[in-house]
Amino acid sequence: MNLLKSVMGLIKPAKVIFRILFKKPMTLKFPSESLEPVKDYRGRHFLNLEKCVGCGMCSRVCPNNAIEMVKFNGKTYPQIHLGKCCFCGLCVERCPTKALTMTPEAMLSFYDKSLAIYGPSKLSQTAEK
Amino acid sequence: MNSEELKPGFQGSTPRALLENATISVKKEELRKVLSQLKDAGFDHLSDVTCVDYPDEREFEILYHLWSHAKKCRKVVKIRLPRESPSIESVSNIWEGAQIHEREICELFGVNFEEHPDPSPLFLEDWKEIPPLRKDFDTREYVKREYYDESSSEQKEGGCFLLPFGPQHPASGHFRALIDCAGEEVTGLMLYPGYLHRGIEKLMEYRTHEQNAMLVDRICVLEPYSYELGYANVAEKIAGVEAPERAKFIRTIMTELGRILSHITWIGMMSFALGFESANRIAWGDREKIIRLIEIASGGRIYPCHFVPGGVRRDFPEGFEEKISRVLNHLQKKLVFYDDLFFKNATVIKRTEGVGVLDAKKAVELGTTGPNLRASGVKSDIRKDEPYEAYPEVDFEIVTQTKGDSYARVLCRRGEIAESISIIKQLLEKIPKGETRKQLPRKIPKRDARFCLEAARGEACFYMVGNETDKPYRVKVRGPSFSHTLMTFSYLAKGAQVADIPAIYWSLDPCPSDMDR
Ligand code: SF4
Ligand code: SF4
Numbered sequence: 295m296n297l298l299k300s301v302m303g304l305i306k307p308a309k310v311i312f313r314i315l316f317k318k319p320m321t322l323k324f325p326s327e328s329l330e331p332v333k334d335y336r337g338r339h340f341l342n343l344e345k346c347v348g349c350g351m352c353s354r355v356c357p358n359n360a361i362e363m364v365k366f367n368g369k370t371y372p373q374i375h376l377g378k379c380c381f382c383g384l385c386v387e388r389c390p391t392k393a394l395t396m397t398p399e400a401m402l403s404f405y406d407k408s409l410a411i412y413g414p415s416k417l418s419q420t421a422e423k
Numbered sequence: 424m425n426s427e428e429l430k431p432g433f434q435g436s437t438p439r440a441l442l443e444n445a446t447i448s449v450k451k452e453e454l455r456k457v458l459s460q461l462k463d464a465g466f467d468h469l470s471d472v473t474c475v476d477y478p479d480e481r482e483f484e485i486l487y488h489l490w491s492h493a494k495k496c497r498k499v500v501k502i503r504l505p506r507e508s509p510s511i512e513s514v515s516n517i518w519e520g521a522q523i524h525e526r527e528i529c530e531l532f533g534v535n536f537e538e539h540p541d542p543s544p545l546f547l548e549d550w551k552e553i554p555p556l557r558k559d560f561d562t563r564e565y566v567k568r569e570y571y572d573e574s575s576s577e578q579k580e581g582g583c584f585l586l587p588f589g590p591q592h593p594a595s596g597h598f599r600a601l602i603d604c605a606g607e608e609v610t611g612l613m614l615y616p617g618y619l620h621r622g623i624e625k626l627m628e629y630r631t632h633e634q635n636a637m638l639v640d641r642i643c644v645l646e647p648y649s650y651e652l653g654y655a656n657v658a659e660k661i662a663g664v665e666a667p668e669r670a671k672f673i674r675t676i677m678t679e680l681g682r683i684l685s686h687i688t689w690i691g692m693m694s695f696a697l698g699f700e701s702a703n704r705i706a707w708g709d710r711e712k713i714i715r716l717i718e719i720a721s722g723g724r725i726y727p728c729h730f731v732p733g734g735v736r737r738d739f740p741e742g743f744e745e746k747i748s749r750v751l752n753h754l755q756k757k758l759v760f761y762d763d764l765f766f767k768n769a770t771v772i773k774r775t776e777g778v779g780v781l782d783a784k785k786a787v788e789l790g791t792t793g794p795n796l797r798a799s800g801v802k803s804d805i806r807k808d809e810p811y812e813a814y815p816e817v818d819f820e821i822v823t824q825t826k827g828d829s830y831a832r833v834l835c836r837r838g839e840i841a842e843s844i845s846i847i848k849q850l851l852e853k854i855p856k857g858e859t860r861k862q863l864p865r866k867i868p869k870r871d872a873r874f875c876l877e878a879a880r881g882e883a884c885f886y887m888v889g890n891e892t893d894k895p896y897r898v899k900v901r902g903p904s905f906s907h908t909l910m911t912f913s914y915l916a917k918g919a920q921v922a923d924i925p926a927i928y929w930s931l932d933p934c935p936s937d938m939d940r
Contacts, residue, residue: 303769
């Protein structure tokens with residue numbers, strides 16, 4: 295009886311694994327394919343230059359000090375260091391005019407650290423596809 | 424010895440709030456006597472030892488948090504020590520598991536524990552500064568001086584010929600042990616934790632309520648929800664606010680999903696440890712399904728940043744309940760598949776049965792909690808013993824095993840996945856409508872609060888002290904893996920076969936990131 299149990303305990307795993315061979319793979323061929331982030335994903339920020347009043351609330355609430363207020367076109371705007379950002383979204387939550395929002399853009403790796411600093415002009419561009 | 428000092432955050436109607444009032448202040452001389460009396464009176468589990476620094480009063484406060492598995496109640500023993508020469512008797516002769524907590528306090532606060540079996544440093548190497556969790560230690564100033572002003576980093580090397588275990592990731596997580604062995608038998612073990620020590624407790628002293636809610640995610644990568652829940656609850660308790668009913672349901676559902684997530688990841692890690700890589704890949708494929716749910720609900724994949732003190736940041740989106748049900752049904756079917764693949768696999772049974780046997784008494788003694796304790800036959804689950812959030816609304820069984828070996832721990836977790844699926848299904852039926860977030864006052868009142876919850880790995884606790892500012896004065900986090908890795912694992916490893924080490928280690932499901940914090 296025990297022997298039978300052990301033998302079954304060896305055959306069954308082999309059987310289920312064999313069956314998986316004929317199933318669709320669980321993985322994607324990254325980078326040619328990739329998983330689309332969901333609609334409300336907390337990815338790269340978007341700044342609406344018209345709505346932003348330069349109050350600096352976003353920079354004060356940021357837990358990682360990722361936001362610096364900079365001069366741009368004669369007004370103050372936030373500049374976000376995406377390398378420091380943890381994408382918590384507190385800045386978006388705090389923004390009184392809803393000028394700052396988050397986009398589902400998640401592919402954010404750069405060859406140079408300085409490219410991770412998004413100034414007002416870069417932040418106000420929509421994601422390129 | 425019954426002065427009632429600790430004011431609970433709110434007068435809840437559960438026995439939890441009433442029982443937590445039980446705080447005792449003792450003098451230094453009577454500490455051991457009181458604690459051993461309490462242990463004899465049934466408080467057999469030393470949940471945590473915490474130290475709080477009060478430089479203005481020139482004192483340290485040490486807190487011993489006790490729990491009785493039989494009576495299901497808590498007790499806190501407080502003791503004050505002068506800050507100049509802090510010294511206190513070690514209680515590791517009463518609870519063996521106390522020594523690891525004391526060792527941490529000794530290192531991070533500079534409190535001397537008399538007659539401690541091994542007071543050597545745990546995390547820090549060549550530390551010449553004042554102990555880092557003291558209030559007068561300034562992290563920012565230190566980092567600036569040490570890493571930005573001058574570059575002076577020396578490498579130190581030990582010179583032992585021992586078998587290293589870790590710290591490369593899939594083998595042990597970011598944790599290293601040196602195994603001293605005579606032939607195939609392990610005779611000794613040296614532990615080197617700290618690879619993931621981020622000083623979260625200190626970092627939290629610099630951040631406000633809502634900023635901290637984003638930080639606590641990082642305590643455990645594999646199930647951030649439990650720690651978010653613990654932090655949200657302790658902050659609510661200290662502020663005297665209760666979260667809206669719907670928020671509680673959402674939090675409970677997501678935390679249970681987190682538990683399944685963690686256990687499925689563990690199936691992967693356990694099979695990897697046993698050299699069964701196919702099961703590893705399959706488990707991680709299923710993990711993705713739950714992560715996708717978390718992504719939809721919160722907007723983040725691994726770090727959801729979903730719960731905040733006062734509720735949740737996002738309500739469930741349209742049609743989310745059906746999505747959860749679909750995934751749960753899939754998992755329920757998949758569990759049968761996992762039975763064939765992993766749980767009843769003859770090789771798995773051979774590798775784990777009778778390996779790393781932990782009896783109930785020793786398990787309690789070492790501070791083991793969660794599935795690892797239940798596998799030894801102790802029926803203890805904080806979700807049942809002190810129901811929090813929406814757990815009073817659901818009906819579930821505490822999964823226990825009796826043998827206490829690695830296979831019992833494996834089966835315990837399998838049972839828990841099934842129970843969690845049923846818990847979520849019940850909650851989805853009962854979830855009320857309504858608001859999901861309340862605002863908390865900005866300032867944290869000057870009092871303390873503690874909240875314990877059943878994380879996937881065991882008892883996770885938050886202890887918080889307020890100071891009338893918007894930042895907590897002190898936060899202590901108890902991660903279950905701290906005891907599991909440093910006490911239980913090293914106890915079980917001694918005398919075991921070298922080849923069994925991965926099976927023992929992963930059957931305890933340790934997570935180095937909640938161990939180190
Ligand atoms: S998402 Fe969070 S970390 Fe990133 S910039 Fe905003 S507040 Fe700072
Ligand atoms: S983005 Fe919003 S919070 Fe930040 S400065 Fe502009 S208006 Fe203020």
